Amino acid sequence: MANFLRARTISKTLDPMSNRSLSLLAIIACISTVASFGKSQNVPSLDEAVHARRDVWGEVAMKQPNGPSYEFFEKLLPPPRYVNADFHFYPIVLSAPNAAVKARLISNGSGVNLRGGGTQWDDNGTPVFFRVGPDQLTFGRFPERLQGEPILAEGFLPIVQLSYLHQSPIGAEGKISLAQKRVDRDSEVYQLEAFVSTDPGLAENGVVFTKFSLPKGISGTMTVQVDSKSPLKFDDGKVTDEKGQVLAYFDKNWKWEHQRAKAILDTKGFATVAIPTKPLAAGTPFEFKESSYSSQREQCATTWRGILAQGMNVETPEPIVNNAWRHLLVQYFELINGDRIHYSHGNSYDKIYEAEGSDAALAMMVWGYEKDARRLIVPMLDFTRRGLEFHQAGFKLNDVCRYYWQTRDSNVVKELRSWSKPDRYRTSAKETVSGWDIEAKRLDKNRTGEHGLFPKEQYCGDIGTYVQSLNANAKAWRGLRDLSSVLGEVGEKAEAQHYSEVARDFRKIVLTAIEKSVDRSTTPPFVPVALYTNEPPHDPICDVRIGSYWNIIIGYTIASGIFPAGSEGENWIPHYQEQHGGLFMGMIRSGGMSNTFWNTEFKLNPLYGTRYALDTLRRDEPERALVSLYGMLAQGFTRNTFICGEGAAIVPIDKNGRLLSLPPNSAANAHFLSMLRDVLVQDSDANDDGKPETLRLGFATPKRWLEDGKSFKVERAPTAFGPVSFKMESHLKDREVIAEVELPKRNTPDRILLRARVPNGWRVVSAKVGDEKLSTDENGTVDISSFTGKQTIRFAVKK
Numbered sequence: 151m152a153n154f155l156r157a158r159t160i161s162k163t164l165d166p167m168s169n170r171s172l173s174l175l176a177i178i179a180c181i182s183t184v185a186s187f188g189k190s191q192n193v194p195s196l197d198e199a200v201h202a203r204r205d206v207w208g209e210v211a212m213k214q215p216n217g218p219s220y221e222f223f224e225k226l227l228p229p230p231r232y233v234n235a236d237f238h239f240y241p242i243v244l245s246a247p248n249a250a251v252k253a254r255l256i257s258n259g260s261g262v263n264l265r266g267g268g269t270q271w272d273d274n275g276t277p278v279f280f281r282v283g284p285d286q287l288t289f290g291r292f293p294e295r296l297q298g299e300p301i302l303a304e305g306f307l308p309i310v311q312l313s314y315l316h317q318s319p320i321g322a323e324g325k326i327s328l329a330q331k332r333v334d335r336d337s338e339v340y341q342l343e344a345f346v347s348t349d350p351g352l353a354e355n356g357v358v359f360t361k362f363s364l365p366k367g368i369s370g371t372m373t374v375q376v377d378s379k380s381p382l383k384f385d386d387g388k389v390t391d392e393k394g395q396v397l398a399y400f401d402k403n404w405k406w407e408h409q410r411a412k413a414i415l416d417t418k419g420f421a422t423v424a425i426p427t428k429p430l431a432a433g434t435p436f437e438f439k440e441s442s443y444s445s446q447r448e449q450c451a452t453t454w455r456g457i458l459a460q461g462m463n464v465e466t467p468e469p470i471v472n473n474a475w476r477h478l479l480v481q482y483f484e485l486i487n488g489d490r491i492h493y494s495h496g497n498s499y500d501k502i503y504e505a506e507g508s509d510a511a512l513a514m515m516v517w518g519y520e521k522d523a524r525r526l527i528v529p530m531l532d533f534t535r536r537g538l539e540f541h542q543a544g545f546k547l548n549d550v551c552r553y554y555w556q557t558r559d560s561n562v563v564k565e566l567r568s569w570s571k572p573d574r575y576r577t578s579a580k581e582t583v584s585g586w587d588i589e590a591k592r593l594d595k596n597r598t599g600e601h602g603l604f605p606k607e608q609y610c611g612d613i614g615t616y617v618q619s620l621n622a623n624a625k626a627w628r629g630l631r632d633l634s635s636v637l638g639e640v641g642e643k644a645e646a647q648h649y650s651e652v653a654r655d656f657r658k659i660v661l662t663a664i665e666k667s668v669d670r671s672t673t674p675p676f677v678p679v680a681l682y683t684n685e686p687p688h689d690p691i692c693d694v695r696i697g698s699y700w701n702i703i704i705g706y707t708i709a710s711g712i713f714p715a716g717s718e719g720e721n722w723i724p725h726y727q728e729q730h731g732g733l734f735m736g737m738i739r740s741g742g743m744s745n746t747f748w749n750t751e752f753k754l755n756p757l758y759g760t761r762y763a764l765d766t767l768r769r770d771e772p773e774r775a776l777v778s779l780y781g782m783l784a785q786g787f788t789r790n791t792f793i794c795g796e797g798a799a800i801v802p803i804d805k806n807g808r809l810l811s812l813p814p815n816s817a818a819n820a821h822f823l824s825m826l827r828d829v830l831v832q833d834s835d836a837n838d839d840g841k842p843e844t845l846r847l848g849f850a851t852p853k854r855w856l857e858d859g860k861s862f863k864v865e866r867a868p869t870a871f872g873p874v875s876f877k878m879e880s881h882l883k884d885r886e887v888i889a890e891v892e893l894p895k896r897n898t899p900d901r902i903l904l905r906a907r908v909p910n911g912w913r914v915v916s917a918k919v920g921d922e923k924l925s926t927d928e929n930g931t932v933d934i935s936s937f938t939g940k941q942t943i944r945f946a947v948k949k
Contacts, residue, residue, distance in 0.1 A: 193226070200752040200800055203690055205733040208777040216853040216909050218776040220470055223735055223784035230788050230798045231257075231293075231807025236267035239290065240788060240795075240813050242300070243495045244308055244346040245484040246353030247457060251275075252346075252484065253356045253427045254496050257300050257791065258290025259312040259342045262358050262425050270498045270812060275356065275427035276397050281373040282316045282340045286410075289314050289342060293806045297339060299789040305469060306476035307454055308484060309345040309447065310791070313365070316340060338367030340415075347424075347446050348453035352436065356427030359446050364415040374398070374411045374423055382409060387438060394432035399424040401440060454480055461518030463865040464830065467855050474783055475517075475826055477792045478819040482514055485816045489525045497812045499796065502533050503611075504542040505706070506817035508549050509760060513820035516827050518868050520557050527553060531566065532575040532584045537608040537616075540596070543589040544625025544710075550586045551632040555833075555842055555870040558896065560640040590633055593626045594652055601682060602659040609679060610703045613696065617680035620664065621703055624710035627656050635840030660712055664719065674722045674729070679704060690731035691739070698740040698755075701732045705761030715838060721769070724762055734800060735781030736774070738762065749809055750801035756786040756794060757818040760825070767828045772850035772907070779825045786818065794818035833869040836901070842870035843900040847891070848878060849931075853909045858882035872896030876904070882912060887945040893938055902937075906930040906945045916946045 191214075194206045207226060211218040233240050237256045245252035254263050254274045263275035280289040290296055290312065297313035317337035344360040347353060364370040376382060376398050380391035384406040389398040403421040404411040413421035422443040430436065458476055466472055485492055491510045493499040507530050515523035527549045535542065554563055568585035575584070599605040603623050606616040631653035638646035669676040669687050678685035679700055688697030704723055713720040727733055734752075738759040741751045763778040787794050788810075795810035795818070802808045832846040855862045856878060863877035872894035879888045887906045906914055907930060914930035916923065919941055924932040932943065 191222075196227070196801070199734070203731045204729060205736065205777070208733065208736050208774075208781065211735075211777050211780070212773045216857075217773050218736075218780045219852070219854065220468065220780050220784050223781050226735070227785055227800070228802050228805060228807045229299075229785065230793075230795070230810035230813075232803055232809050233795070233811070233813065234268060234809070235271050237261070237264040239293075240793060240810060241496060242310055242791060242793065243481070243484055243814055244310070244344065244358060245356060245495075246346060246348045247453065247483040248486045248488060249353050249356065250487050251354055251356035251428045252495050253358045253425075255310055255344050255358065256290075257312075257788070257793075258293060258296060259300075259314055260288045260290050262344070262360070263427055266497070272496050272498075272500060274496050276425075276429070277377040278398065278425050279375040279377060280342065280360075280362075281375060281410075282314060282370065283318045283338070284371050285319050286371075286373045286375075287316060289316075289340065299791070301790050302473070302477060303343075303345075303451065305473035305790075306480065307345075307451055308477070308480055309343060309450060312342045314340050314342075318370070336367060338370040339365050340370055340372065341365050345447060345450050346427075348450050349446060352426075354428070355430055357430075358425040358427065359422065359443055359450075360425065361420050361422045361443055362413065362415065363420040364417050367417065370415040372413045372415055372421060374400075374404070375409075376411075384411070390432070391429065395429035396426060396432070396434065397429055398426075399436075399438035401438065401443075457483060462516075462827075462867045464826070464863070466862045467857075467860045468852075470783065471826070473790075474787070474792050475823060478823055479514070479517060479519075481792070481814060481819055482510065482816060485814065486522075486526070490529045491526045491816055493817065494796075494812055494815055499812050499815070502529060503817075504530055504533055504535065504538070504545050506757070506820075507533075508545045509757070509820040509824070510816040511549065512552055513823040513827075515553065515556060516868060517823060518866060520553070520868065523553060524562060527566070529575075531586065531589075532571055534575060534577050534581060535611070536577050537614070538611060538622075539592065540604045540607055540622040540626055541619065543592050544622065544629040544706075546589045547586055547593075547629030547633050548625070551629070551636050551840075554636045554639070556868055558639075563636060563640050586633070590630065590649065593630055594649070597656070597659075601663055602656075603663060603681065609696075610699050613699050615680075617683060617685075618663075620660075620667075620677070620679050620681050621706040621710075623656075623660050623663070623681070624707045624712040627653055627660055627712060628710040630656065632840045639841075657712065664712070668719075668722070672726070672730070674725045675719075676726060677704070677707070677719070677723050679707075688730070691727070692731055692741040692752075694742040696742075698742045701727065701738055702740060702755050702758040705738075705758060705765075708765050709761035711838065715836075724765055724769075727762060733759075733762075735785055736763070736778030737781050737786055740797060748799055749803050750799050752800040753797050754786065754800060755797045756782050757796065757815060757821045760817075760821045763821075763825050764828055767825075767832060767850055768834065770849065772829075775825065775829065775850050776852055779822070779829060782822050782825070787822075788813075792819075792822075794821075827867070830864050831867045831869060831874060833871065833899075845869060845871060845874065845894070845899040845902045847874070847876055847902070847904045848889075848907065849903070849905050851878075851905075851907050853907050856880040856882075856887060856906065856908050869894060870897070871899050878906060880908070882908070882947065885947050887914070887947055889943040889945065890940070891934070891937075891943065892940045893934075895939075898938075899935070901933065902935045904932050904934050904943060906947075908945075908947050911949055912947050913949075914945045914947050917943055919943055 211222050239258040241254045261279040264277045295315040301311050303309035315337050341363045347357045362372045383390050387400045401422045403413045491507050493503045511523045511526040567587045571584040603618045609615045630649050634646045634649035663681045667681045672687045676687035691697045691701045737754045737756040740753045740755045766774040793814045795813035798810040799808045829850040833842050834844045835842045836844040861879040865875045866873045874894050876891040914926050917926050917932045
């Protein structure tokens, strides 16, 4: 990989923390690892991959034995690790469920609630630094000394564990022999474990309980520095400010020296501290006892296990997949602020965004958290952002319709129709009403722009150029069409008929606009966002900024289903993304004209690939969907902690990691959770009438999951027809795969399909339920529509 990103790219690659040129040796060290793996697997170099118009790494992954895998993508690049903040390493948000006050643990262990420094980062409580050794170097200062990545207790609980190697420096030693013998000594390994209390009495203060230990070494020194601007007082194990508010609690192992707390550790003991993110008022009835850490830890673990038990359960043969979905759901409840699902926390994205918030709420819903989705939808119906009103209206109608079909709760449709908009959400005096009714009327009554479309609005949130947006118009059609079907189901026949007719006529108008705006000079034809304006094809897509934004937002048109199934245009957009530089490891690319924030012009915005990935599943292209799933898991998230930002650099800063933007990100969680759910369970509207009628099970599961002796199961998966559960066990040595299915009882799908995706070299040759034989297709699919309740399906397989 000598020609790494071409010489011009290396010369422009800057460390955003220091504005100095990167160490070429560090980059080469990283590249050599990737190159070695790539050569053995016939994988194109990083230079070739970032300049290719096709997703060449994704295509190689699809050709691997049994298709894409986490292990394949994991080796290609170091993970996201760094942020543009003074604390440099990505932050881990820790919070009690739904709490307003949240803590920030820095992922290298350097401290809690450290200041970001830049204007994009919010201050988050009193900074507290963790320092190791008698020299008091910050924990995690040198990433190569970290003993692996941060890990979560049990793989998924928000109890973070870090280990760091630091040898105590040798000072003056007095008289020693001139013939001194060399004696090597082991370096100390310090361990940190931290979580936020879920105790109702402490939850709203974001109290971080932290334990320090020394698993290796003879003696170690741990120092905690409370970096308050107020004079500090230490008394009775508490550090207080000038108002008497408690900033930290320490157990009996700490001593106060030089305005810092210090503990001497050995391999048999530990020291604990409790740090309120929001200081506890003087007189707060909390006593930090010797047993406090262990009791609070157990309460924390119990709380989160209880929340996870409320939703769908998935068990696969891959622990990394099981840990990911569990922790991503935990992160949701850590990011929720009351009844608001925020895009991020502790930075400029710490607020509601309509599209991204809808993705997060709906992902929670399909994982079994309907009540939580219900409360999160309300603030998003209240939310308005000027210049994007039609864009937002389509999402709002979609939220209500999706909620209805999963729950069939007609009362919620009535409750969400209309209410007085709270003052905090009003952007003008005219905005007095919230609810789906006003949004439906907005889309019904305001198609006053040219060509029968809506008036111009912003290209997207970050691009202020006003256009007649295909996304806004296509989503509006879908929202009105689906609303008409919902209203028909809940007994509002006249209103349903009206919106059905409006949607029918409007779809023709939008398809005509596409036909007159599409550019057929490319293969496949280019579909613009800006209708009737000659928006040129973006090729390569991410060469300039506007092309990147086209790539980021065009998925909204894909998901609208504006192109009828089987039509000429149905695949134009996803195939254009696949063939003109829109994807990298199955994730949405961005870039175009480097700026000082990033170390490279080659970037990813994974969360905006949700609709592309779900469309590959709809089109029954499971291998492409699995590229997106595993690409995200291996290179979109941080290792072990499953944290993503809105964007991430493709090119590493050094051998240890890549830059990511403003983590965490609730919509990125939705991206993975939505994909994994649809890999396993799909409820869909195959008839294109706004009413789901088809249930598909196991349609895109990785083939490795049915290697001999392996199994996977899904329990209590919500669908538009009611909960479904199924389990598949592989007995290839007996030439059989056994599926146990418990079908929905509430509503009966018109069609139920079950698939057994067996490893390469094997194929399904027949199937039966009891003595009844079933027809199978070349993909191992059977139709079980005629069955109800619990059934066992036996697939016969052979090589």
